[in-house]
Amino acid sequence: MALATAVHAQSPQVSNLLINRQMADTTQVSLQYTLSHPASLNCEVWLRYSVDGGRTYKNVPGASGDVGFPVSAGSRNIQFNTTQLQGVGALPVKFRVVASDRQAVDIALLVAQVDSNRLKQDVRAIAVPRNYNAQTQTLARVRDSIQTRLAQLNLPTYRHEFMFNNFLCGNVVARQSGHLRDTSVWVIDAHFDGVSNSPGADDNASGVAGVLEAARILSQYEFEESLQFIGFDVEEEGLVGSNRYTINAIPAGDRIKGVFNFEMIGYYDTTVNSQQLPAGFNQLFPALYNQIQAEGFRGDFLSNVGNVTSLPLTAIFDSAAARYVPSLKVRSLNVPGNGAIAPDLRRSDHASFWDRGYQALMLTDGANFRNSRYHTPADTAPTLNYRFMQQVVQATVAAAASAAKPMRAAKADITYGFALGVDGHEKHADCEMKLLPNPNSGRFVLQISGCAVPYGPASVRVFSLDGRQHYETWLEPATEHRLEIDLPLPAGTYLVVTDNGHESYTQKLLVR
Secondary structure (H helix, E strand, O other): HHHHHHHHHHHEEEEEEEEOOOOOOOOOOEEEEEEOOOOOOOEEEEEEEEEOOOOOOOEEEOOOOOEEEEEEEEEEEEEEHHHHHOOOOOOEEEEEEEEOOOOOHHHHHHOOOOOOOHHHHHHHHHHHOOOOOOHHHHHHHHHHHHHHHHHOOOOOEEEEEEOOOOOEEEEEEEEEEEEEEEEEEEEEEEEEOOOOOOOHHHHHHHHHHHHHHHHHHHHOOOOOEEEEOOOOHHHHOOOOOHHHHHHOOOOOOOOOEEEEOOOOOOOEEEEOOOOOOOOOOHOOOHHHHHHHOOOOOEEOEEEEEEHHHHHHHHHHHHHHHHHHOOOOOEEEEOOOOOOOOOOOHHHHOHHHHHHHOOEEEEEEOOOOOOOOOOOOOOOOHHHHOHHHHHHHHHHHHHHHHHHHHHHEEEEEEEEEEEOOEEEEEEEOOOEEEEEOOOEEEEEEEEEEEEOOOOEEOOEEEEEEOOOOOOEEEEEEOOOOOOEEEEEEOOOEEEEEEOOOOOEEEEEEEOOO
């Protein structure tokens, strides 16, 4: 943490955001902010806005005043017109001022923050039997804890829910918006479910711990492109969570540029012949087979498994590992097509991305080809090598940071509600939204009915009229929705807003 503090001490600072409008109905807006820099360097400044609670941002078109480069330290002002904002409607808008001094960030400082003790603590906390069918409540607690941890990093975090065999399951997704190319996204993921008879320390508490540690470090910095951290559910039943996500839950407009998938990253064994290889490995990858054979088939390396489409991503990871974690032995391979020729190399969530044409890597210790405790009660936290795990996470942090391009920058946000008339939209042609009862004490039912086509996935948020958000959840696609909400809200007037990215429904909520 001291390294992060030292880096941020050299960065610009943005503070004291304030929005002014001379009249409530004017479209001209002035945003004031204070810019400071410890070395008095000029900065480049952007004004961005979000209509989805901070998950994604766009540049405010036509903004003038103290934006662009150069902007010097002091009290500054930006002017813009609300008619230039897209998709606002009755939604409160989150504005973000970003300032960069155009100085390079040393990725080695990020790498040095990966903490093996944190990894060990997280593995111990997660390593309990957690199966969607046999240990439903335990799996739910693990899922909730992942969502809580990511949200505590001030990352917009949500759950992509789906039904599987009559069980409600859910992927946990957190997004760190890039400041220059928000729709270019780099993913770090791991599955958090397990088989019913095993605590699953290596499979895959190790991977989840890696995602949480990578998110902890990367979230402290600013990047040109976006980062996304995902915990996938129901992987053990056939990559269900990642398949559902890649088929229907990747946000519209996002371009997934690369996926780093942690699949068992904690088992390490220097014993001769401790590493086995899948059938046919020597025919598919003769040079790599000969190298592993010459090293005595020791299980002391990280397997970096990509397909041919992922060759550029393989190069990014290998280069970052060699530069920043030279003591980590990485053995890389790329299978033809989507890997159907080598089924053992498709046994994790990276394959769901391969099947949709995305670049993705499986970063693994080799699973059952190295760890004899795989899928048994003996897969426990004390059996793992946390120094090896630390190195794997360090290499991934370096690769993801290199790909997303770090900025020495700072940001500050302000939320503002432009829609001061809150009588709600008229009924849409395909759905009707009601709040029952209304007025109420903060406990009510949101009902959406009469939809001609399924409505969702869609956000549900509750705002006070000053733009503060008090509640958020998500609706999966359905023609009827009934959501019970119980909020400790002070008496007053609020907005209940649903938004599916194409249209929004807004109703006035009266709390007495």
